[in-house]
Amino acid sequence: MALDRWIALILLGICLMYGYTAWFTMDAGLAPFMKRNPIWPSTFPKALSVLAIIALLIILSGIEKSEPKEAEIDYRRLHEYKLGQAILLLVLMVAYALLLRPAGFIFSTTSFLFLGSLILGERKWILMAAVAIIATMIVWYLVQEVLGIYMRPLLGFLTSN
């Protein structure tokens, strides 16, 4: 079975769960006066779940044959591409998300930009550090001073809030 049908199978599971919630469990918490309404919070999701399941069954049954075309990246030979770099970058993004609040904007952003270049194979250390620091400062100045959106700049314990 090709990847697109595996994905359709997974999506079918999600949509069945969604549909089950919409059809059977959601309305339990509805206030009595709202039950007189012609439309319930679950009306639209009910219709959507039916539509989604029909479309997924069409894909799974393979009624609609699509011609196999040359993909930009062949997922069957994924390991031949630079998979390691991609995964490391994703891990880096997750780390950034988790560290942004506790470690402060300036520290986490500078290290994100620096490590990002490092993962991609850049080795001009001074240039990397300079770019990371300058870019962080510019963005921080723009967001904090010009736009007035608060971001904790430094480590959590160094600032009062």
Next chain:
Amino acid sequence: MLEGLLIGLQTAMSFQNLAMVIAGCLIGTFIGMLPGLGPMSIIAIMIPIAISMGDPSAALILLAGVYYGAIFGGSTSSILLNAPGVAGTVASSFDGYPMAQQGKAGKALTIAAVCSFAGGTIGAILLMIFAPMLSSVALLFHSAEYFALMVVGLSAIAAFAGTGQVAKAMIMTVLGLIMATVGEGALFNLPRFTGGIMDLQSGFGFITLAMAMFALPEALFLVLKPKKAGSAEGEIKDLRITKSEARAIIPVIGRQSIQGFFIGVLPGAGATIASFLGYAVERNLATKEEQAEFGKGSIKGLAAPETANNAACTGSFVPLLTLGIPGSGTTAILLGALIALNVSPGPRLMVDEPQIFWAVIMSMFIGNLVLLILNLPLIPYIAKVLSIPRTFLIPFILFFTLMGAYIGQNNATELLILVGFGVCATALKFADYPLAPLLIGFILGGMMENNFSRSMQLYDGISFIWERPMTLGLLIIAALLIVLPSYRARRAKLRAAGVSDGD
């Protein structure tokens, strides 16, 4: 009208006001390039400055400049990086980004600038002529028709996004709609499908989803498969539009500025629907060879949404200035600014304070013109973004996607959602599922459900579908749009296999 024009021109042409337009356009363009900050947020940020100026005409002129600048800036990031920061520019990335990949980034930006200019200017002319009449037409559209109009938009996109695989495009659209139901609906303040997670209470963020669907998979593809050095990537050539290209896009501009304007007049429809419908309509009108180009860097496919969204932005001023009803988020903020400046828009505005009404219209012309003059020389420098070495460019793209998602919500969980959906979107892209319908479904989903619920309540049931002829007509069009392409594909296949049509 001529008298009014002159009043407006006189107000707008003062030195101070010209400086305002230029400053507004520059600020708008540069901030608009950052994904996550659309015209709405930039105008909201500029309001304190505008109000403190005290002069309503000058303030409006500044805000109009910021508005147009922000729209153009938003197209820049969706063309160069495939990272649309505003819903209205999502359609621009369909063809703008492939053009940039082919080394035609400069040309794509020029087309975007010219089309924005044309759309905005023609929109402003239409606004002058039709504003008084259109205000009554806008009121004829009820929630039932809005619902039907959105169904038409969605099915048009689903039908065109996946030629030959309508089911896939349809499931992606429905998935987008499903994702829009997560969180609290507007009509019933009940959290739905949040799984008890507080951060999902207000639903998924639009920027988060846009970045996860477009920018992140694209960046990951760049990491996985580095382009060979010396290819067209990063090279900037073909800045100018040739004569034949100009001839190809002029009818598109003409059609789309009118269509976009009238869609923009309808409150709530706005630039997003106008750009998607414009793309779909132009694709349908194009000849067979041109149709194959769409999605792979067609100049028509870029010109259509760019023209339509600017014309629609102008159109959205009609209900604001004539009825006092803001048709979009941006005009709602402008309404707030106007009221703070002691101007109350409504039917009396044109009578009581004509100089403000006409100054706004004139500032639209001037804003558009200044934007074109400022940006055309800047385009080669903006396009240079692509020639930054990938070891630096990719971390920055990733950083801006993260930042865009974070600034909007100020919520670090949003970043985790972004990465999660980004991975899912990459898998979907591997399996050849079209991603655009999902995002469009998500954008229109909330509006669609609200209008559907409202008409259900007004008619106490589903009867509005057959009791309102316009709704029924629109829904039939939507059904045809879904059925026809697959029917046509099937017939073509049968014919190829030697089965006769029958009559």
